[in-house]
Amino acid sequence: MRARPFAEITVADIAREAGLAVGTVYRRFENKDALIPVLFEIYKQRLDGFTGPSGGIAVDPQSGLKGVLRQLATQSWEFLTQERAIAREAHLYARLRPDLVGAEWDALLAASQASFGALIDAFPGEVRRPRDEVTEMLAYHFNTALTERALYPDDGVGSQMTVSELDFVRAIADFAYGYLVTEAD
Amino acid sequence: MRARPFAEITVADIAREAGLAVGTVYRRFENKDALIPVLFEIYKQRLDGFTGPSGGIAVDPQSGLKGVLRQLATQSWEFLTQERAIAREAHLYARLRPDLVGAEWDALLAASQASFGALIDAFPGEVRRPRDEVTEMLAYHFNTALTERALYPDDGVGSQMTVSELDFVRAIADFAYGYLVTEAD
Amino acid sequence: MRARPFAEITVADIAREAGLAVGTVYRRFENKDALIPVLFEIYKQRLDGFTGPSGGIAVDPQSGLKGVLRQLATQSWEFLTQERAIAREAHLYARLRPDLVGAEWDALLAASQASFGALIDAFPGEVRRPRDEVTEMLAYHFNTALTERALYPDDGVGSQMTVSELDFVRAIADFAYGYLVTEAD
Amino acid sequence: MRARPFAEITVADIAREAGLAVGTVYRRFENKDALIPVLFEIYKQRLDGFTGPSGGIAVDPQSGLKGVLRQLATQSWEFLTQERAIAREAHLYARLRPDLVGAEWDALLAASQASFGALIDAFPGEVRRPRDEVTEMLAYHFNTALTERALYPDDGVGSQMTVSELDFVRAIADFAYGYLVTEAD
DNA sequence: AATGAATGAGACTTCATTCAT
DNA sequence: CATGAATGAAGTCTCATTCAT
Numbered sequence: 001m002r003a004r005p006f007a008e009i010t011v012a013d014i015a016r017e018a019g020l021a022v023g024t025v026y027r028r029f030e031n032k033d034a035l036i037p038v039l040f041e042i043y044k045q046r047l048d049g050f051t052g053p054s055g056g057i058a059v060d061p062q063s064g065l066k067g068v069l070r071q072l073a074t075q076s077w078e079f080l081t082q083e084r085a086i087a088r089e090a091h092l093y094a095r096l097r098p099d100l101v102g103a104e105w106d107a108l109l110a111a112s113q114a115s116f117g118a119l120i121d122a123f124p125g126e127v128r129r130p131r132d133e134v135t136e137m138l139a140y141h142f143n144t145a146l147t148e149r150a151l152y153p154d155d156g157v158g159s160q161m162t163v164s165e166l167d168f169v170r171a172i173a174d175f176a177y178g179y180l181v182t183e184a185d
Numbered sequence: 186m187r188a189r190p191f192a193e194i195t196v197a198d199i200a201r202e203a204g205l206a207v208g209t210v211y212r213r214f215e216n217k218d219a220l221i222p223v224l225f226e227i228y229k230q231r232l233d234g235f236t237g238p239s240g241g242i243a244v245d246p247q248s249g250l251k252g253v254l255r256q257l258a259t260q261s262w263e264f265l266t267q268e269r270a271i272a273r274e275a276h277l278y279a280r281l282r283p284d285l286v287g288a289e290w291d292a293l294l295a296a297s298q299a300s301f302g303a304l305i306d307a308f309p310g311e312v313r314r315p316r317d318e319v320t321e322m323l324a325y326h327f328n329t330a331l332t333e334r335a336l337y338p339d340d341g342v343g344s345q346m347t348v349s350e351l352d353f354v355r356a357i358a359d360f361a362y363g364y365l366v367t368e369a370d
Numbered sequence: 371m372r373a374r375p376f377a378e379i380t381v382a383d384i385a386r387e388a389g390l391a392v393g394t395v396y397r398r399f400e401n402k403d404a405l406i407p408v409l410f411e412i413y414k415q416r417l418d419g420f421t422g423p424s425g426g427i428a429v430d431p432q433s434g435l436k437g438v439l440r441q442l443a444t445q446s447w448e449f450l451t452q453e454r455a456i457a458r459e460a461h462l463y464a465r466l467r468p469d470l471v472g473a474e475w476d477a478l479l480a481a482s483q484a485s486f487g488a489l490i491d492a493f494p495g496e497v498r499r500p501r502d503e504v505t506e507m508l509a510y511h512f513n514t515a516l517t518e519r520a521l522y523p524d525d526g527v528g529s530q531m532t533v534s535e536l537d538f539v540r541a542i543a544d545f546a547y548g549y550l551v552t553e554a555d
Numbered sequence: 556m557r558a559r560p561f562a563e564i565t566v567a568d569i570a571r572e573a574g575l576a577v578g579t580v581y582r583r584f585e586n587k588d589a590l591i592p593v594l595f596e597i598y599k600q601r602l603d604g605f606t607g608p609s610g611g612i613a614v615d616p617q618s619g620l621k622g623v624l625r626q627l628a629t630q631s632w633e634f635l636t637q638e639r640a641i642a643r644e645a646h647l648y649a650r651l652r653p654d655l656v657g658a659e660w661d662a663l664l665a666a667s668q669a670s671f672g673a674l675i676d677a678f679p680g681e682v683r684r685p686r687d688e689v690t691e692m693l694a695y696h697f698n699t700a701l702t703e704r705a706l707y708p709d710d711g712v713g714s715q716m717t718v719s720e721l722d723f724v725r726a727i728a729d730f731a732y733g734y735l736v737t738e739a740d
Numbered sequence: 741a742a743t744g745a746a747t748g749a750g751a752c753t754t755c756a757t758t759c760a761t
Numbered sequence: 762c763a764t765g766a767a768t769g770a771a772g773t774c775t776c777a778t779t780c781a782t
Contacts, residue, residue: 005281007192010771010772010773011772011774020746020747021746021747021748022747022748022773022774023745023746023747023749023774023776024745024747024748026773026774026775027745027746027747031774032772032774092280092281094341095277095337095340095341096190096277098339098340098341102341105340105341105342106344106345109342110345132348133348133352133356136346136347136348137348137360139342140334140342140343140346141330141360143333144329144330144333144342145325145326145329145330147329148325148329149325152280154283155279155283155287156280156290157290157294157324159287159291160294160295161321161325162321163317163318163321163322167318168322171318171322171364174364174367174369175322175361175363175364176360177363177364178362178363178365178366178367179359179360179362179363179364180363181363181367182359182366182367184359195755195756196755196756197755197756197765200765205763205764206763206764206765207756207764207765207766208758208759208762208763209762209763209765211757211758212762216757217756375651380750380751380752381752381753382751382752390767390768391767391768391769392753393754393755393766393767393769393770394766394768394769396752396753396754397765397766397767401752402751402752402753462650464710464711465647465707465710465711466560466647468707468709468710472710472714475710475711475712476714476715479712479715480715502717502718503718503726506716506717506718507718507723507726507730509712510704510712510713510716511700511730513712514699514700514702514703515695515696515699518695518698518699519695522650522653524653525649525650525653525657526649526657526660527660527694527695527699528695529661530661530664531695532687533687533688533691533692537688538692541688541692541734544734544737545730545731545733545734547733547734548729548730548735548736549726549729549730549732549733549734550733551733551737552729552732552733554729565775565776565777566777566778567776567777570744575742576742576744577743577777578743578744578779578780579741579742579744581777581779582741582742586778587776587777587778
């Protein structure tokens with residue numbers, strides 16, 4: 001998958017790569033589509049491995065709201081770039097075959113929202129927007145904003161940027177910070 | 186494409202839909218891949234048709250920076266949801282076949298950055314960040330933040346949201362506003 | 371089919387035999403199973419070609435009931451042995467895939483019964499059994515009795531016979547004759 | 556086999572059904588084809604079990620030639636319908652793979668002829684045809700006439716009949732009776 | 741001796757592409 | 762210039778058979 005998207009990979013390719021015969025792959029998986037959820041499973045394992053046993057990204061509350069958001073963005077960025085190949089396929093197949101990975105993705109998202117809820121509760125005075133909206137929007141923003149450039153550094157919107165990666169990640173965090181601390185209307 | 190992604194559509198489907206014979210399609214296009222840029226061309230035409238002959242989205246500077254950003258977000262949202270099918274394919278193929286649509290996408294992005302540059306120049310006192318970074322980040326943000334929910338309303342990150350579409354679009358604009366008006370450090 | 375049953379023939383075999391490419395076969399037939407009805411269609415054409423434009427086997431009523439039955443048996447025998455390959459497949463697939471050829475077979479059978487009805491009406495004094503039963507049983511008998519030896523001369527029940535073919539066919543007719551002219555009880 | 560013909564049953568199916576591993580099946584049988592004779596063996600056992608230790612179907616000579624033939628037809632009919640699944644496969648494979656079951660079938664047939672010989676010897680005055688022909692033709696007739704309707708009640712020639720099973724079986728016997736008691740020419 | 745995971749040849753089917761009409 | 766039947770490479774999947782455990 002580092003080279004070609006899943007759809008263009010044949011079962012024979014997968015078998016060869018895995019050092020198995022084609023029939024052996026079919027012994028374990030009903031058909032080629034049944035491999036997609038596995039893709040996602042691996043993605044989740046990598047994610048778990050990254051966040052560590054505590055289950056959440058390690059942040060230092062002493063660094064203030066903006067600092068915490070920047071730490072979060074940085075950690076997410078590092079994960080996405082390190083695991084680019086698998087993350088790209090996971091994101092792509094969430095779109096191409098939502099029937100196969102949709103439910104798993106929802107669970108990930110719910111966990112993400114919960115952790116954002118805990119985060120803003122740690123800074124009660126600064127956040128000036130409804131808690132429900134905030135958790136949803138933060139989860140959405142961190143999920144979508146980083147992925148484009150992290151997963152497709154050579155194509156599309158992210159590839160033409162001159163801003164450094166460091167500044168880019170900071171800016172993404174600052175979008176979130178600015179949203180939280182400004183009045184809704 | 187309203188029903189199936191381009192890869193799953195056969196050349197025979199396209200010919201039938203166009204009222205042509207398969208061979209006729211091949212008189213005009215080298216091969217099936219050569220149809221992808223056309224997809225993008227159509228996307229650009231639709232975009233042009235939407236923005237109107239002036240070439241830019243109509244906004245009212247009297248409504249202030251936040252107001253302008255919200256108008257922009259709303260207009261973009263409306264375009265994306267109205268042209269969901271074609272926009273989805275354009276975005277998807279920018280990822281699946283960057284070699285075929287990458288250059289066109291870059292041109293679109295450059296235009297977008299230019300227009301954001303003009304926009305912030307209209308509010309010199311309020312924006313507290315470097316102009317270069319701002320134009321890039323705004324173009325990036327408006328391009329990525331809205332697409333996920335607009336193009337994939339039934340799947341993925343956008344499908345689980347309880348925030349109304351109106352509040353969602355406003356929030357996306359407010360992310361941008363908050364980013365612009367807060368200090369960089 | 372002269373050599374192997376349909377199930378063991380690959381689509382590639384059929385294409386090669388027909389001087390076509392595999393894809394061309396699939397241009398005309400949905401899938402391999404869709405070829406089975408064609409088999410049957412050919413069988414019916416051969417049968418039509420054999421019975422001639424009059425639509426029925428030519429018999430001479432002057433030769434009496436037994437004579438007519440023998441003529442019928444002889445004609446049927448000749449058809450079955452001449453068209454052994456196609457007839458064998460038609461009979462075999464009526465059993466292996468009744469869903470595909472059942473309805474066609476029923477039509478053939480109904481025609482056969484009608485013609486037997488006309489036949490016995492020509493000899494009102496001699497037939498001592500109910501007309502309904504007689505038409506059904508004659509159609510059944512002529513259909514099943516001849517096929518075994520005609521279609522599988524080298525195997526099974528028919529292959530071990532020492533009775534000459536001529537005597538065999540006569541005997542089959544005589545079974546029918548004896549049945550018709552003896553009392554039911 | 557009650558549901559699908561042998562060709563569509565996998566070796567894994569057979570092993571599972573037998574409570575064995577696939578490899579164990581291959582310890583006992585050279586290959587899948589080697590199972591076909593077993594099929595036939597089972598058929599013969601069932602047949603032996605039906606006819607009883609005496610080795611022949613029990614008939615009452617007091618009931619006359621026609622009565623005896625009817626008893627025979629009835630007994631055969633009952634066996635075939637009771638053991639439909641195995642009988643169907645035995646008959647089918649006698650055709651599909653004559654090389655594997657032909658010899659066994661011949662033995663069965665010879666026994667059948669012998670028993671018909673004994674039968675007609677018990678009614679010397681009534682049978683007006685050469686003994687050799689008669690034994691062969693009776694064995695052939697009882698073998699082929701009943702099988703079609705007994706084994707394929709839902710398809711083909713037998714499925715469209717309105718004659719009751721009882722009358723059908725009687726008629727099959729009466730074909731034989733009529734053949735025996737009428738003059739050859 | 742029994743197991744059953746692994747194997748891979750080969751079957752069916754699709755569809756981008758060609759080319760005679 | 763348009764047509765669409767023909768093509769055949771290539772992909773998915775099945776299953777009889779093997780063999781290390």
